[in-house]
Amino acid sequence: MSNKSLFIKSGFVRAPLQNGVGRYVCQLQRIVLKFCKSHGGSRGIRDFIEQDLVDFAKNSPGTVVYLKPRRHRSPVIVAEYLNGDRVWMSVHQKTHSEITKWIENLRTQQGDVAATRLRKYQYTDHPSIQGPWTPFTFKDPELNTAVLPDPKFGANNRLPVSATEKLRLLFEKQKLSDVQTAE
């Protein structure tokens, strides 16, 4: 699946203007609750309006809340964000607790996150602290002034002695000692 075959826009994990590092600015600009005063599908949102709405408005003073009662229309929440995104959500037949959770979700997101495919799940401004790896990072600094080819740097000592090599060395030693005893 490549990007050109997808309609969803892609993005990275970012916060607008380092939101939260210093002060936190609520990204929800306005939220509009449209509901019917008598239809059963608006029961959840009506309960929310009667019980939790004023507290919600008090807790988020930077967000404007509009209440629009509409006859014979199904209930809908429209959230608009500071980056221009507009999220339309139908809350028809949703319960009071579900709506509370969705509204909390809308309040804390920074735009239409559902419309963005995350390319990476991490983001950092400082990918490397001590400097990125180079091929000379863990090498002997004497390499800087060495004249290559150098027998010390060209020695075949990368791998440990294998069992076969050990046997061969033992054999050589034995041959030498045999020659010595023969002498």
Next chain:
Amino acid sequence: MLRNLILPFTRTNIQVNSVRNKQKKVPKVDKKLQAAAESLASRGFLRPNKPWDPPVDIEEKILKICVSNGLNTNSEFDSLALKFSVLNSCYEETGHSVPNSLLHTIETVDDLLSFYETPINVLTPFDALKKMDLPKNLHVQEDYVRFHPDKDTLFNGATAFPQSSTIVTGLKAKKKYEGYNAKRSWP
């Protein structure tokens, strides 16, 4: 497997019958009643009660009426005729009568007093929002903003939805909200 271990330990003869997929018996619920109750709860209803705000001197008024009919506090109504005369005179004095559904609950003068002291508020919670002090960032549209070409002030009667009429059905709603019939063909 556990059964095989446990049984030899108990020296009694236990017969364990296990039945797979046994039908669980559930008590029958009247679905129609449940549906009606759900629908009523969702719609919400406001019975056309008249509002009642008990005045300060209501207690002495009621007691005066009861005493004049030959009762003192804590006494029960002896006969239905007596009860009727007492309740009727209370209604004539105050304008607030006992509804039929609560008649059987009023047995003593104390019950009558407590009935007259309970206030009845007919304001819906949504209407209550209009009255209370709202935070500045909350804007409530209390009444519907409806379009009628004759009463339009913004666009000289030009509708945003041409050929589209607003039809209000329902007897009570017709008195409250005006619909209109849009012109569907020209001329």
